[in-house]
Amino acid sequence: MDSTTALTAFAALSQEGRLEVFRLLVKAGPDGLAAGLIAERVGRAPNTLSAQLNLLQQAGLIESRREGRSIIYSACFDQVSDLIVYLLEDCCAGEPCVAISVQAAADRALCCAPTSSTSS
Amino acid sequence: MDSTTALTAFAALSQEGRLEVFRLLVKAGPDGLAAGLIAERVGRAPNTLSAQLNLLQQAGLIESRREGRSIIYSACFDQVSDLIVYLLEDCCAGEPCVAISVQAAADRALCCAPTSSTSS
DNA sequence: TCGATAGTTCAGCGATTATTGAAATATGGA
DNA sequence: TCCATATTTCAATAATCGCTGAACTATCGA
Structure with a gap:
């Protein structure tokens, strides 16, 4: 991850509302949450939330997929780990x-995590 | 580290100029750099830089000490590692x-690092 | 095709932020 | 004490950001 990408990620996480949304999506796991559901949970107008989701997505921290009438957002864990590695290494x-x-x-x-891919 | 502190840290790192200064101080290590030297390195006016240093300091990412006529700034590595742990755990x-x-x-x-405190 | 539901986009406004010049503070040396 | 150096503080301005209402797009079911 380069500095510019890290900068964008920091900027995306540097606002209370966006950090809240991001944490919510991280907790939701790979299944994600529909935009409307997120708006309801965090108590913000759909258009306000849409802008926040947009910014997080542009920073590569979340991604979206359409499912029927809903758009489901989910966290991009790869980008988070890249960000952490950037902070650590770079x-x-x-x-x-x-x-x-x-x-x-x-x-x-890792010790507390549910054994996922590598069982041994 | 709580969300509010993390938020402040992200905000502090979310601007090009401040991230540059922070990275410079991290590279400088615990000895740090004088404010004027930093200003020179990054090519910014002393008062502009002072504001940026102030913000980074309020976020707990850097600290300062006076040394003669100079004020030496250095990175707070504890806070960085707290931020990383926040991203990872929370x-x-x-x-x-x-x-x-x-x-x-x-x-x-760790494998590439110069053996510092724990020699064995 | 029509209406309802789910989200997004856009323009505008108020608030916050970043930078700058000028003035102020603190230190060290003559 | 006086001056030069190093840095900060303050007020003002320009730029950016965040939220809102209104209009738009996409999908589903009747």
Whole structure:
């Protein structure tokens, strides 16, 4: 991930409403949520939300697919992990203290995670 | 790290100029750089830069100390690692694919890093 | 085809943000 | 004490951002 992409991602996450929407979609998992449902959950007008979703999508943090009359939004986990790796490598290379904390956090996440792809 | 703090950090990093300054300070390491030197490096007026440094500092991403007539700014690596952990845990808990990528990146960072605190 | 539902796009407005010049503060040396 | 250096603060302006109402597009079912 280059600086420009990271910048766009930071900008997308730098507003309360958008961060809230993003976190909601992350929690919703790969199945995602319909735009209308999101609007209802966060209590915002559909057009306001549409703009927020648009910005998150342009930053590559979420993606959309049509399903009947609804448009389903879901988080792009790849982009999030790229962003994290950017912060770790491109911003903090050479600072082991950061890498150590992050490694510990990743370990925790993996140990508690439901065994998904690699079972062993 | 709570959402509000993360929001402030994202906002601080969401502008080209500030991200540039932040990356410069990260590369400079714990010794940091004098405000005037940073201004020179990034080619911005001292007062403009002062505002940018202020914002980064309020977000907890950098800190300052006076040294003679200069004020030295340096990156707060703790805050960066907190931000990464926030993205990983609070945003992406339950998504092992993210944790796996991040773990690999942390491993790379540690293996290439100069052995610092824990020698063994 | 028509009407209802689900979302988006667009223009405009109010609010926030970024930058600038000028003035102020703090430090060190003569 | 006085001056030069290093940086910040302040007020003002220009640019950007976020939200809203109204109009538009797409899909489904009768």
